[in-house]
Amino acid sequence: MKTKFDKYWDICNLILRVGVVFDSHYKMKIIEFYYRQFYKDETYEYVSAIKNLCDIYNEYK
Numbered sequence: 001m002k003t004k005f006d007k008y009w010d011i012c013n014l015i016l017r018v019g020v021v022f023d024s025h026y027k028m029k030i031i032e033f034y035y036r037q038f039y040k041d042e043t044y045e046y047v048s049a050i051k052n053l054c055d056i057y058n059e060y061k
Contacts, residue, residue, distance in 0.1 A: 017050050022057070 020031060031050055033044045 013046075017046075017053060020050055020054070 028047070028051065029046050032043065035046050039046055
């Protein structure tokens with residue numbers, strides 16, 4: 001069951017990352033909090049990917 005959840009969560013995870021870039025109401029602290037809940041050891045990798053997307057968006061804004 002967990003493998004099925006992880007399979008679909010990975011797709012949703014990408015969609016959420018892109019949504020965070022375009023929605024300025026999200027704060028990085030909230031994202032970091034929830035990513036720590038789901039990805040205890042890999043939090044830094046995911047959060048840094050989101051920060052990079054935000055930086056790219058702000059550069060071309």
